[in-house]
Amino acid sequence: MGKSTxxxxxxxxxxxTPIHAATFKALFxxxxxxxxxxxxxxxxxxxxxxxxxxxxxFDATNASGLAAPTGNVFQLTQSQNGDxxxxxxxxxxxxxxxxxxxxxxxQDAGEASVWFSSHNxxxxxxxxxxxxxxxxxxxxxxxxxxxLGNPAGDVxxxxxxxxxxxxxxxxxxxxxxxxxxxxxxxxxxxxITFDGNAAFIADTAxxxxxxxxxxxxxxxxxxxxxxVVEYVPQGDAPFALAxxxxxxxxxxxDLFTDGLIKFTDLDGNGLIDVTSEAFDIWSPVGILDxxxxxxxxxGDRGLxxxxxxxxxxxIVALFxxxxxxxxxxxxxxxxxxxxxxxxxxxxxxxxxxxxxxxxPIPLPASALLLIGALGGLGVWRKRSGV
Numbered sequence: 001m002g003k004s005t006x007x008x009x010x011x012x013x014x015x016x017t018p019i020h021a022a023t024f025k026a027l028f029x030x031x032x033x034x035x036x037x038x039x040x041x042x043x044x045x046x047x048x049x050x051x052x053x054x055x056x057x058f059d060a061t062n063a064s065g066l067a068a069p070t071g072n073v074f075q076l077t078q079s080q081n082g083d084x085x086x087x088x089x090x091x092x093x094x095x096x097x098x099x100x101x102x103x104x105x106x107q108d109a110g111e112a113s114v115w116f117s118s119h120n121x122x123x124x125x126x127x128x129x130x131x132x133x134x135x136x137x138x139x140x141x142x143x144x145x146x147x148l149g150n151p152a153g154d155v156x157x158x159x160x161x162x163x164x165x166x167x168x169x170x171x172x173x174x175x176x177x178x179x180x181x182x183x184x185x186x187x188x189x190x191x192i193t194f195d196g197n198a199a200f201i202a203d204t205a206x207x208x209x210x211x212x213x214x215x216x217x218x219x220x221x222x223x224x225x226x227x228v229v230e231y232v233p234q235g236d237a238p239f240a241l242a243x244x245x246x247x248x249x250x251x252x253x254d255l256f257t258d259g260l261i262k263f264t265d266l267d268g269n270g271l272i273d274v275t276s277e278a279f280d281i282w283s284p285v286g287i288l289d290x291x292x293x294x295x296x297x298x299g300d301r302g303l304x305x306x307x308x309x310x311x312x313x314x315i316v317a318l319f320x321x322x323x324x325x326x327x328x329x330x331x332x333x334x335x336x337x338x339x340x341x342x343x344x345x346x347x348x349x350x351x352x353x354x355x356x357x358x359x360p361i362p363l364p365a366s367a368l369l370l371i372g373a374l375g376g377l378g379v380w381r382k383r384s385g386v
Contacts, residue, residue, distance in 0.1 A: 025104075025355045026336070027057055027084065028305055028315060029073035032347035035059040036070055036086060036097075038104050038355065039315070039337050039345070046334060049341040057105050058086065058097055064112040069095050075132040075191065075294075076351045082358035085115060085140055087129030093117040094129050094142055094159075096166065102360035113166050116142060116159050120169040124157060124176070130190045131156075136197035140168065141177060143189045143201065154181040154189055156201065156214075158221070178214050178223040191294075195245035200231060202240040202252065209237045211252060211263075213270070232263055232272045244297045251281070251297045258292040259283040260304075262325070281326040282318060287333055290314075294351045302327065303336065305349030312340040315349055 025040040026048075038057040039048040048054060060068050071090030078084050084097040084106065096115040097106035106112050118126045124144075131143030139160045146153020158177035159168035168174050178201070180187040186206030193200050201212045213231035214223045230237075231250070238254035238261060245251065250263040250272075260282040263272045272278060282304075284292065290308035302318035317336040318327040327333060339346055 024301065024317075025357060026303055026315070026352060027076050027078075027355045028346060028352040029070065029076060029086075029350045030346050030348060031072060031350050033059075033345070034068075034070050034072075036073060036076065036084075036106075037345050040104075041336075047341070048337045054337070054342065054345050055105060056107065057084075058095075058107060058112060062107050062112050063109040066095065066112055066114070069093070069112070073351055074128075074130055076353045077132050077134055078353060078355060079134045079140075080138070082356065084355070085132050085134075087132040087142065089128055091117075092126050092128065094126075094132055094140070099358045100360065102358060104357055114169070115140065115166075116157070116168045116174060120174055121171045122174050124174055125153060126157075127153060131192035131201070133192045133194050133199070135194050135199065141192055141194070141199065143192045145189055146181070146187075154187040155179050156189075156192060156199070156223075175221060177216070177221075178212075178228060180212075182225075183212070183228065190241045191243045193243045193245045193250075195248065195250070200243055200245055200250050202243050204239060204241075205234075208234045209239045210234045211237050211240065211243070211250070229270060231270070232278075236272065236278075242292075242294045244295060244302075246298050251295075253292060253295055257283070258288070258290075258306075260295060260297075260302075260327075279325065282328065282333070288314065288316065296353050298354055303352045303354070305346060305352045307348050312338060313346045313349055314338045315346060315352060 027036055027038055029036050035056050036058040037054055039054045041048050042053050043050055059070050069088055073086055074089050075087040086095045093114055094116045095112055097112050099106050100111050126144055127147045128145040129142055130145040133141050135141050139158050142157045144155050155176045156178040157174050159174045161168050162173050163170055180189050184205050188204045190202045198213055198215045203210055210230045211232040212228055214228040216223050217227050238252055240252040241255055242253040252261050262279045262281045264277055266277050288306040290306040292306050295304045300320035305315045307313055315337040317334045319332050321332055322329055
């Protein structure tokens with residue numbers, strides 16, 4: 001068979017390969033089982049409903065000794081280095097998870113730790129970690145939603161581990177990056193997402209929702225009032241609890257319709273101020289019938305978890321197969337995980353994110369040399385009869 005024939009066959013095979021859930025892995029929080037769950041289509045049949053395709057990624061049985069860390073997980077996100085950050089509303093803590101042995105869980109000893117909590121040395125409150133996101137600078141940004149009437153609440157914290165001890169609870173490792181209460185005393189913020197160095201924050205603000213855009217343009221370490229705008233202003237913004245951003249586009253969920261909207265600043269003025277800059281891109285009508293509190297979109301793919309009224313909770317995968325910028329067309333919404341089909345998950349999916357598996361961390365060269373030397377010593381002793 002000639003090279004040209006092989007090339008044609010390879011191209012034909014590539015064209016015939018369907019785009020489906022086998023192209024990604026996911027994490028989601030389950031508020032009934034109180035767990036963070038890993039899900040992936042391992043047999044390429046288009047879903048994660050088969051045996052071995054879901055596993056507990058993190059819960060109260062972790063060997064790191066963290067008690068009840070997943071009772072009410074609001075937010076999940078993964079950093080570029082593979083760390084997963086979990087914002088839990090029961091313990092009011094953000095945890096860092098790191099899969100050290102490459103088994104797609106963070107249940108083993110030393111794989112989970114507290115990243116940020118109210119016990120931080122700077123004295124910042126953390127009452128409700130409604131949003132957690134990785135910024136363009138690699139820092140972890142946390143939305144603190146005031147639920148106790150704290151006059152210093154409703155802020156975005158910027159957190160980073162400066163001393164390498166695995167958390168951001170030490171002096172100087174956290175700071176108020178954006179004071180949302182100063183913008184509006186009725187602030188009630190939810191999710192935060194980044195596109196490059198620009199942050200977008202959903203704020204329901206006492207029933208007058210808006211979506212802010214904030215960027216630390218001068219590098220001062222915080223956002224002043226000249227560096228934040230109502231990107232989608234009051235009167236135009238949906239009542240959104242969830243956001244996602246990708247390639248210059250902002251995506252928001254409408255709580256009342258459960259549909260997804262794309263916002264694109266077509267005229268480059270830094271605002272969504274004309275109707276042509278907002279597009280409906282997906283609707284659950286005829287597909288799902290439940291409550292949706294989160295979603296994620298990355299380019300031409302997405303995930304949407306739904307708490308179904310018939311108790312057959314689901315996570316659906318979205319694919320823009322024809323490149324028209326939406327997920328309305330035939331075959332563009334596919335069932336990724338279904339309780340009726342899988343039998344255990346999901347039971348009440350809340351937050352969802354795409355996940356990239358982490359390679360096991362190798363032993364340092366010195367450790368390998370030591371192991372080799374000890375092995376050699378054992379052989380020598382055996383042969384010498386020592």
